[in-house]
Amino acid sequence: MLNIVIFGAPGSGKGTQSERIVAQYGINHISTGDVLRAEIKNGTELGKTAKGYIDQGQLLPDNLIIDMLAAKLDSFKDSKGVIFDGFPRTIAQAEALKQMLAERGQKVSVMLDLDVPEDELMKRLILRGQQSGRADDNEETIKKRLVVYHSQTAPLIEWYKNEGLYAHINGLGALETITADICKAIDAVK
Ligand code: AMP
Helix, strand or coil, X not given: CEEEEEEECCCCCHHHHHHHHHHHHCCEEEEHHHHHHHHHHCCCHHHHHHHHHHHCCCCCCHHHHHHHHHHHHHHCCCCCEEEEECCCCCHHHHHHHHHHHHHCCCCCCEEEEEECCHHHHHHHHHHHHHHHCCXXXXXXXXXXXXXXXXXXXXXXXXXXXXXXXXXXXXXXXXXXXXXXXXXXXXXXXX
16 A cells, blocks of 8 residues: 655645646545535535635644544545645644554555745745636735744654655656656655
């Protein structure tokens, strides 16, 4: 089983690269952001709660996200593995993921840190907002999301280094080059 955590700041290319990894390795994809946006679209209770946090650029409470992730994980049948995109975002979530996988006799294979300079992140997110109309891709909310990333999410880099699972990926450059670097890191742990 390949359990890959794709990590990085908002706009680092996690979603784009996840699609390519799914196509290459035939594993399942969980994007917590996509699940939440679907809940909002469907007008569910979770969606209503999520919208308040997302519009403010804040993280949802860990327990909500962890329960949602466990349900999604159990919905996969005959899975060859999973790419976790946008999760974990806090140390508590990383610990919950470790435990959740251990209960299923599994572990995280590798954490891929897509490293992109801050000015480039801002450019990409503003462009994405114009193209996709994603409500949280506006300058004010992007700034808040980057602050949240640095304070709550970036500490996971050290956490995964301590677990011996960290792989640095240069997230700047041609899509194909980045995918090739990612595949090298995955193949090294396969
Ligand atoms: P994303 O599409 O991954 O950029 O996520 C969009 C928004 O969804 C984030 O800014 C958070 O408000 C929320 N979100 C997504 N994943 C998580 C998570 N793992 N923990 C808490 N909030 C999350």
